[in-house]
Each structure stands twice: as C-alpha cells, then as structure tokens.
Amino acid sequence: MEEVEQATREREAGEAPRATPATDSGAEDRAAVRPVGLGVVGWARWFWRTLTSMRTALILLFLFALGSIPGSIWPQRGVSDAKVAQYFDDSPQLAEWLDRFWLFDVFKAPWFAAIYLLLFLSLIGCVLPRTMTHLRELRRKPPTPPRNLARLPQHASFEAEGLTVEAVAKRLRRMRFRVTTGPDWVAAEKGYLRETGNLLFHVALLGLLIAVGAGALYGYRGNVLVVEGEGFANTVAAYDRYMPGQQVNAESLEPFSFTVKDFQASYIAKGERRGQPLDFQADLGVTDAPGAPERDFALKVNDPLDVNGTLTYLIDHGYAPTFKITDGKGQVAFDGPVPCLVVQPATFTSECVIKVPDAQPEQLGLLVAFLPTTVPMNDQWISVFPGAANPTAQVYGAFAGDLGLKNGRPQSVYELEPTSLKKMKPLVMKADPLAVGKKLDLPNGAGSIEFTGVKEWIALQITHDPGRLPAFVASALAVVGLVLSLTVRRRRVWVRIGSASSEGRREQDRGPVEVGGLTRTEGSDFSEEFAEIVSALNPGVKNDAR
Amino acid sequence: MPVEVDVGLATLSDQLTLATVLLYIVAMIGYALDLGFGRARATARGAKAKPVLATVGSTVGSTVGAGTASVPGAASEDGESAGGERAEGDRVEKAPPAWAVWAAPVAVGLTWLGWAANLTAILTRGWAVGRWPWGNMYEFVVAMCFAAVSAFLFMHIRYRSRFLGAFVTVAAALGLGFSVRYLYVQAGPVVPALNSYWVAIHVSAAIIASGLFIMAGVSGILFLVRKDGAVRLPSREDLERVAHRAIVIGFPIWTFAVIAGALWADKAWGRYWGWDPKEIWAFITWIAYAAYLHARATAGFKGRAAMIVQLIAFACLMFNLVGVNIFLGGLHSYAEVPG
Ligand code: HEM
Numbered sequence: 001m002e003e004v005e006q007a008t009r010e011r012e013a014g015e016a017p018r019a020t021p022a023t024d025s026g027a028e029d030r031a032a033v034r035p036v037g038l039g040v041v042g043w044a045r046w047f048w049r050t051l052t053s054m055r056t057a058l059i060l061l062f063l064f065a066l067g068s069i070p071g072s073i074w075p076q077r078g079v080s081d082a083k084v085a086q087y088f089d090d091s092p093q094l095a096e097w098l099d100r101f102w103l104f105d106v107f108k109a110p111w112f113a114a115i116y117l118l119l120f121l122s123l124i125g126c127v128l129p130r131t132m133t134h135l136r137e138l139r140r141k142p143p144t145p146p147r148n149l150a151r152l153p154q155h156a157s158f159e160a161e162g163l164t165v166e167a168v169a170k171r172l173r174r175m176r177f178r179v180t181t182g183p184d185w186v187a188a189e190k191g192y193l194r195e196t197g198n199l200l201f202h203v204a205l206l207g208l209l210i211a212v213g214a215g216a217l218y219g220y221r222g223n224v225l226v227v228e229g230e231g232f233a234n235t236v237a238a239y240d241r242y243m244p245g246q247q248v249n250a251e252s253l254e255p256f257s258f259t260v261k262d263f264q265a266s267y268i269a270k271g272e273r274r275g276q277p278l279d280f281q282a283d284l285g286v287t288d289a290p291g292a293p294e295r296d297f298a299l300k301v302n303d304p305l306d307v308n309g310t311l312t313y314l315i316d317h318g319y320a321p322t323f324k325i326t327d328g329k330g331q332v333a334f335d336g337p338v339p340c341l342v343v344q345p346a347t348f349t350s351e352c353v354i355k356v357p358d359a360q361p362e363q364l365g366l367l368v369a370f371l372p373t374t375v376p377m378n379d380q381w382i383s384v385f386p387g388a389a390n391p392t393a394q395v396y397g398a399f400a401g402d403l404g405l406k407n408g409r410p411q412s413v414y415e416l417e418p419t420s421l422k423k424m425k426p427l428v429m430k431a432d433p434l435a436v437g438k439k440l441d442l443p444n445g446a447g448s449i450e451f452t453g454v455k456e457w458i459a460l461q462i463t464h465d466p467g468r469l470p471a472f473v474a475s476a477l478a479v480v481g482l483v484l485s486l487t488v489r490r491r492r493v494w495v496r497i498g499s500a501s502s503e504g505r506r507e508q509d510r511g512p513v514e515v516g517g518l519t520r521t522e523g524s525d526f527s528e529e530f531a532e533i534v535s536a537l538n539p540g541v542k543n544d545a546r
Numbered sequence: 547m548p549v550e551v552d553v554g555l556a557t558l559s560d561q562l563t564l565a566t567v568l569l570y571i572v573a574m575i576g577y578a579l580d581l582g583f584g585r586a587r588a589t590a591r592g593a594k595a596k597p598v599l600a601t602v603g604s605t606v607g608s609t610v611g612a613g614t615a616s617v618p619g620a621a622s623e624d625g626e627s628a629g630g631e632r633a634e635g636d637r638v639e640k641a642p643p644a645w646a647v648w649a650a651p652v653a654v655g656l657t658w659l660g661w662a663a664n665l666t667a668i669l670t671r672g673w674a675v676g677r678w679p680w681g682n683m684y685e686f687v688v689a690m691c692f693a694a695v696s697a698f699l700f701m702h703i704r705y706r707s708r709f710l711g712a713f714v715t716v717a718a719a720l721g722l723g724f725s726v727r728y729l730y731v732q733a734g735p736v737v738p739a740l741n742s743y744w745v746a747i748h749v750s751a752a753i754i755a756s757g758l759f760i761m762a763g764v765s766g767i768l769f770l771v772r773k774d775g776a777v778r779l780p781s782r783e784d785l786e787r788v789a790h791r792a793i794v795i796g797f798p799i800w801t802f803a804v805i806a807g808a809l810w811a812d813k814a815w816g817r818y819w820g821w822d823p824k825e826i827w828a829f830i831t832w833i834a835y836a837a838y839l840h841a842r843a844t845a846g847f848k849g850r851a852a853m854i855v856q857l858i859a860f861a862c863l864m865f866n867l868v869g870v871n872i873f874l875g876g877l878h879s880y881a882e883v884p885g
Contacts, residue, residue, distance in 0.1 A: 054840065054843070057840065058837055058840050058841065061833055061836065062833070062834075062837060065829070065830040065833040065837075068821070068826050068829060069826070069830065071821050071826050072823040072826040072827060072870070076821060079820060079821060079822070106821075107821050212819070221816070221817070268734070268735065271734075272732055272734070273734045273735070276734070276735070276737060279738050279741070300738070301738040301739050301741070301814060302738075302741065302742040302810075302813050302814050303813070304813065304816070311816065313814075313815070315816060461816040463816050463817060465817070465818075468812065468818060471818065472805075472809065472818075475805045475808070476805070478801070479798060479801055479802055479805065482797070482798050482801055486794050486797065486798060486839075487794075
C-alpha cells in the first residue's frame with residue numbers, strides 16, 4: 001500500500017493530481033528492490049511489502065481467475081461425480097495425471113488454496129494500514145490553501161463586497177463540506193465516503209471468505225430419494241449420501257421429518273415444445289420436531305422447505321412403478337415400488353432393476369423398461385411423452401439364481417451384479433409390455449410378475465449451511481462499499497478573500513474573492529460541480545464576466 | 547401460469563426484431579458517413595496542445611479557467627460543437643460536403659427508432675408468453691443488444707459520445723442477426739427452474755451490465771485499432787473515458803447480478819455457490835473487470851495495458867454467454883440453444 005500513501009502525501013501538498021504517477025512507480029520500484037544483507041527481518045519486510053503491493057495483488061487476482069478455469073473444463077468431484085468416473089473409464093492414464101494435479105478437485109486443491117490465501121493475506125496487508133491512514137485522515141482538518149489558487153485545475157474569482165470567511169464557511173458546510181478557516185481563507189473537503197466505501201468493500205470480501213469457510217466447516221449436505229407415500233427423518237442413517245463438514249456431529253442434525261404425500265409434474269402437451277416440463281410440486285406432510293403437529297408444505301423447484309435453517313430442495317424426479325412378484329412356491333416375495341433411472345429425460349423412458357432375494361426356491365433378478373406413454377413403433381415400443389398417459393412395463397430380462405448379495409460387497413440397487421448375472425439362469429429375454437394390472441408368468445414355474453401401478457420418486461437435497469446469512473450480508477456490504485468507492489469523489493475547495501496574495505493572478509481575475517478546487521479522483525469531471533459551488537458562494541453578484 | 551402463447555404477438559415480436567436489425571444497419575451507415583465525410587479528429591497530442599477554455603454559467607459572473615485540456619465535457623464533444631478548435635490537426639482538412647451535416651442527426655434518429663423497435667419486440671415477446679422475456683439464449687441476446695444501444699444512447703445524451711455510434715450499432719446489428727439466425731426458438735413457456743421472480747432480478751442485472759460492458763468493449767477495440775495522427779476515429783482519450791465510465795457503472799451491476807445469482811442458486815439448487823461452469827466464468831469475468839479497475843489505479847498500467855485487461859474481461863464475458871452454454875454445459879444449460 002506504500003504507493004497509495006505516497007500518492008496521498010504528494011496530493012496533500014495541493015499539487016494537481018497529474019503530478020503523481022511518477023511518484024507511484026517510484027514507490028513501486030522501491031518495494032520490489034531486494035534488500036541486500038538485511039537478514040531475516042529485512043527479508044520478511046521485503047516479502048510483506050511485495051505481497052501487499054498493488055501489483056502483486058493484481059497478479060494474484062489474475063492467478064485466482066486463471067486457477068478456476070480448469071474447474072470449468074474438467075468435471076469436478078462433488079459436483080458431477082458420475083462424469084469424473086466416466087473420464088477415468090474413457091482415458092484412465094490421462095485421468096490419473098490430471099488427478100495428480102487435483103484437476104478434478106480444483107477448488108479443494110492446495111495450489112488453489114495457496115493462491116487465495118496469499119491474495120487474502122495481501123488484502124489484509126492492504127486494508128489494515130489503509131484503515132489506519134483513513135481513520136487519521138478523518139480526524140484531520142482540510143489542509144491550508146496553496147499559495148497560488150490560480151494554478152489549481154479549477155479556479156475562479158469574483159467580486160463580492162462584504163463576503164466574510166464565516167459566511168463562506170457556513171455555505172460550504174451546508175453543502176456538506178468539512179471546513180476549516182484562517183484569517184482570510186477557508187479550506188473545505190468532502191468525499192471521505194469514497195475511501196470508507198473502498199475499505200468496506202475490501203473488508204466485506206474478507207468477511208465473505210470467512211463466512212464461506214465457516215459454512216463449509218459447520219454445515220452439511222445430503223441427498224435422499226423418496227417414493228410417494230414414503231417418509232424421511234433427518235438422521236445420518238436416512239441419507240443415501242451424506243457429506244458433513246469437519247465440525248458437524250451427527251447429533252446436531254435438525255430433528256424434523258416428513259412424508260411425501262403426492263408428487264405432480266405437468267408438461268406441455270401440444271406443439272413444438274411438447275414434453276417440456278411446466279411445473280413440479282411435491283406435497284409434504286412436515287413434522288418440525290418429534291411430537292410437533294404435522295403441517296402441509298408444497299415443495300417446488302424454487303421454493304425449498306425451511307426448518308430452522310435446514311433446507312430441503314426438490315432437485316430431481318422419476319418414476320417408481322409398483323410390482324407384485326410371486327415366487328415359484330406361490331408366495332408373494334416382493335410387493336412395492338421400484339425407483340427407476342431415467343435414461344431419456346425427454347420422454348422419461350426409464351430402466352428399473354428388481355432384486356428379489358426372498359424368492360423361493362431361487363432368488364430372482366429382473367430388468368424392466370418403464371415407458372410412461374407407450375406407442376408401438378416398428379415391432380418395438382417407445383415412450384413419446386414424459387407424463388404417464390399410457391404407462392407400460394416391459395420385462396426384458398428375468399434371471400433366476402444367486403444374486404450375490406451375501407458376499408458382503410456393496411451393490412448398486414440400480415444394477416444386477418455382472419459377475420452374478422453370468423451365473424444366473426435367463427428365464428425371459430424380451431416380453432411384451434405389461435399395462436397396469438397385467439401379469440407375466442415366468443417360465444419353468446419360477447413365479448410371476450404383476451405390474452400393479454405407477455408412483456413417482458423425488459430426489460431431495462438437504463443442506464444446513466450456517467454461513468449463508470453472513471455470506472449474504474458480507475456480499476451486500478461489498479456492493480454498498482463498491483458503489484460508494486466508485487461513485488463518490490474526493491474534492492477540495494479553497495477560498496481566499498481579499499487581496500492577501502496578488503501574485504500569480506491572471507489579468508481576467510478581477511475580483512478579490514478567489515476560489516480554487518481540485519478532485520483527488522483521477523478521471524472525473526469536477527468542473528460542473530465546481531461552477532455550482534462558485535455560484536453558491538456568490539449569489540448576489542450580477543453577470544459581469546466577459 | 548399461462549401456457550397459452552399469443553401467436554399474433556409473438557410473430558409481431560419476430561418482425562420487430564428484424565426491423566430493428568435493418569434500422570441499426572441504416573443508422574450505422576449514417577454514422578459511417580459522418581465519420582468519413584465530417585471532420586477528422588485531431589490526435590490526442592494535438593488536442594492537448596490547445597487548452598479548452600470553458601466559461602461556466604454566465605449568470606454567475608465568474609470565469610472558470612481550465613489549466614489543462616482535461617475538461618471532459620468540452621473535450622468529448624463532437625465535430626460540430628467544438629469544431630473550431632478541433633480542425634487544427636496534423637494536416638488541414640477540406641470543408642465537409644453540405645449534406646454531411648445531416649448524416650449524424652439522421653443516424654441518431656434512426657438509432658432511436660431502432661431502439662424503440664427493439665424495446666417493443668422485447669415487450670411483445672413478453673406479453674405473448676406471459677413471462678419475463680429472457681428465458682433462453684435468443685431472448686437474452688436480443689435484450690443484451692437492446693441494453694448496449696440503450697447504454698450508448700444514454701452516454702450520448704450525457705457525454706456526447708456520438709463517435710461510437712457506428713460501432714455500437716454494428717455490434718448490436720451483428721448480435722441481433724446472430725441470435726435471429728442461430729439462436730432463435732419459438733416463443734413459449736420456460737422450464738420450472740426458470741419460473742421465478744429471480745429471473746427479473748438476476749438476469750435483468752446481467753443484461754444491463756453486459757450492455758454497458760459491450761460499450762466498453764467496443765471502445766476498447768477501437769482504442770487498440772486506432773493509429774496515431776489525425777484519423778477519422780475518435781481520440782484515445784475519448785475512448786478511454788467512455789470505457790471507464792461504462793465499466794464503473796457496469797461493474798457494481800455485474801457484482802449485483804452475480805450475488806443475485808448466488809441467492810437464486812440458494813433457492814433453486816440447494817447451495818449459493820457450487821463452482822458450476824457458468825458461476826466460474828461469471829467469477830472470472832468479475833475478477834478481470836476488478837483487475838481493470840485496479841490497473842487504472844496502478845501507475846504504469848494505464849492506457850493500453852488497462853485496455854487490454856478490459857478486453858480480456860470482455861472476452862470472458864462473451865465466452866460465458868456463448869462458450870459455456872455450448873461447450874461446457876452445467877446447471878445453467880437450460881438456456882435452450884437450438885441444436
Ligand atoms: C490483495 C489484495 C488487494 C489489494 C492490495 C487491493 C488494493 C486496492 C486499492 C489500493 C484500491 C484503491 C484504488 C484507488 O486508488 O482508487 C483498490 C480498489 C478496488 N479494489 Fe482492491 N485490492 C485487493 C483485492 C481486491 C479484490 C480481491 C477485489 C475484487 C475482485 C478488489 C476490487 C477492488 C475494486 C473494485 C476497487 C475500486 C477501484 C477504484 O477505486 O477505481 N480488490 N484495491
């Protein structure tokens with residue numbers, strides 16, 4: 001921050017702002033010159049100066065932006081895990097190399113952390129001394145006028161009999177200037193809010209980083225899939241996937257629960273956009289805490305359920321057709337919904353896997369295609385619409401044998417274990433689609449499968465992030481600070497009354513009242529406002545210029 | 547929520563968009579004639595040599611002398627208003643043909659007409675579908691071109707930056723043409739995720755900021771293209787001033803747009819910041835414009851270097867608009883690009 005202070009001191013002297021750039025770069029160079037033989041302290045000081053110099057901040061800012069680019073090119077863990085896995089499948093060697101540089105975890109990478117930690121260290125190093133300087137300046141009076149007001153960027157003079165220092169000071173104060181007076185002069189300054197805003201902005205950025213960090217440590221996130229008619233209670237065990245921050249313990253989860261009473265999705269039925277979704281809504285019965293009365297809540301895409309700061313979002317949906325499976329012994333071995341994966345989002349053509357470990361004498365595994373709106377096409381059946389207008393379930397694979405569930409390895413519920421599948425007996429390879437209420441008998445007396453109805457599942461994300469509100473407040477403050485620092489101008493006005501200094505006067509400056517002004521904000525136009533100030537100081541005088 | 551689309555209004559909107567393109571092109575020709583046959587502008591050095599003396603408020607009865615030539619109001623005026631001082635460039639100019647006087651006002655008038663057509667096209671589209679008319683890439687780009695022309699017209703009223711007219715109208719015409727040709731989708735309802743009042747807040751802010759950044763970008767390109775000497779292009783100082791003003795206004799709006807996006811993401815996706823590709827590039831754009839503002843405040847970084855930073859930022863903005871939707875995908879990709 002050296003150069004800014006330097007520039008401030010320079011401007012203090014009442015010089016025109018144009019004189020500063022040379023000084024700026026001088027200070028910049030000095031900061032970067034290596035100390036020779038200064039020992040540890042010297043080096044530390046050099047390092048700190050370099051780190052907190054504006055140029056370093058600029059470079060770090062650029063590195064920060066550059067560093068986040070890989071995050072948009074390669075899929076990121078925690079955002080799209082499936083795509084990361086796909087990448088490892090497609091090009092394992094390249095993926096391994098990329099992984100060595102954390103390119104699938106850019107925002108958790110040590111090198112990324114190094115950039116932003118340095119940046120924020122630099123920010124602290126910049127903000128602290130500047131705050132001190134600013135506080136000092138807030139208490140200081142505007143500086144005495146330079147000897148020659150005519151040499152300032154803005155200058156005017158006029159005749160005004162009987163205008164006193166007090167009257168000028170009063171008028172300037174009314175214009176919200178900060179004013180000091182001398183025997184025959186008035187010095188005024190305003191626009192301190194610019195620097196205040198700038199500091200607020202930078203401090204707010206620090207606050208934002210802290211809020212985001214705290215949110216990650218003390219918050220958690222989890223995903224769960226719930227079928228219509230079923231419920232969820234907020235405990236770690238209930239999640240399909242649970243991602244806690246380092247400081248979260250299982251007991252601190254908000255103890256709410258809900259049941260999914262109904263889910264409706266509506267789609268455009270006609271025209272070019274046929275099939276485009278219009279609205280999703282899940283009707284929940286929510287119990288905020290054990291023993292509390294149940295309340296109804298309509299969960300929608302832009303409208304999460306909020307229970308004391310723990311939010312439940314509707315993020316996905318799909319079909320869960322229900323089946324009743326009778327085994328070879330005539331007993332009902334399975335009866336319920338099967339959540340299916342959506343393979344074609346435009347038509348919601350879905351694939352379902354049913355594992356029936358309880359079937360006797362042999363376990364059963366079934367692969368079923370679910371078509372919400374079925375129409376025949378070239379000896380096949382396809383779905384033409386995402387809504388369930390004509391739902392069918394087509395068993396395209398039924399197997400008997402050992403599902404391999406006992407070997408202890410975790411299995412995906414959406415997949416029949418390929419190694420087990422090889423050892424199982426195929427029963428059916430391609431059956432005609434079943435309408436709701438229809439039954440397919442499996443060969444060899446292995447039993448039957450009945451398509452009993454259609455339900456839907458919803459995927460929910462549940463998050464608790466204590467940093468949300470602080471992060472929002474910090475960013476709102478940052479905007480306020482930014483607007484102040486970009487719009488407010490720092491300007492000084494001096495008025496000298498009488499003939500105290502006639503040296504340097506121009507010929508056309510006939511009046512004994514001289515006004516000079518300058519703005520300390522580069523690139524802004526002060527002439528208009530200056531003219532207004534001059535006219536406000538000189539209301540009674542008739543037009544005699546020119 | 548209305549599902550019915552008013553086909554008549556939607557068609558009217560499409561026709562108005564085409565009319566807008568034509569009007570901008572004709573206006574552009576007007577500006578070009580003015581640039582080509584009006585007076586050439588002096589170099590920055592030439593202009594500096596002669597101080598501009600401005601007398602402010604004659605009723606005040608005071609003279610306000612400007613020590614340097616940096617009285618922006620006066621210096622940014624165009625040929626006809628400050629013509630007397632301007633003509634003395636490096637070489638003596640022939641007097642412009644009489645009709646050339648009319649090129650500029652006609653061009654400005656046509657730009658206003660185009661602007662009105664553009665606005666009406668957006669409004670009718672919105673009425674036709676009964677929602678905010680920026681739910682897909684086509685609508686977004688049309689609105690952005692409108693914002694850029696609005697920014698130009700505003701700057702023209704306020705700072706007399708007519709010299710940019712030819713370049714802003716050509717940019718807007720190209721943008722509109724591109725969106726009509728490659729991005730067009732029929733008017734219709736949006737997917738549930740976009741069905742929120744946040745569209746009005748987040749996307750509008752992004753559109754306004756983008757419009758201002760387009761102004762700055764156009765100035766930046768001209769700045770780099772312009773050679774020294776009495777060229778018919780606007781002076782470097784004028785270009786720098788316009789770019790700086792546009793960014794000083796645009797940057798806080800962009801900041802607001804990003805924050806509003808985070809708030810919306812907090813409502814829709816279950817987190818306020820998730821490093822989605824669109825978020826990453828909005829962030830990069832933000833950093834790049836912040837770097838420009840820092841560069842302006844750092845000695846040795848002004849002028850050309852700062853302009854280059856600004857154009858890098860602009861490139862990031864454009865990549866975020868086009869590149870991310872087409873190449874990178876992510877959660878924002880319901881911006882419907884026809885395949
Ligand atoms: C390492 C950290 C940083 C340092 C040392 C630093 C330093 C400064 C300084 C000295 C100014 C005042 C410029 C002037 O004289 O007007 C400034 C302004 C500003 N800073 Fe920073 N800054 C840092 C980080 C950031 C970051 C991370 C951002 C946001 C991306 C940022 C955005 C701004 C903006 C928008 C301004 C206003 C520019 C203007 O007044 O024209 N700064 N910063």
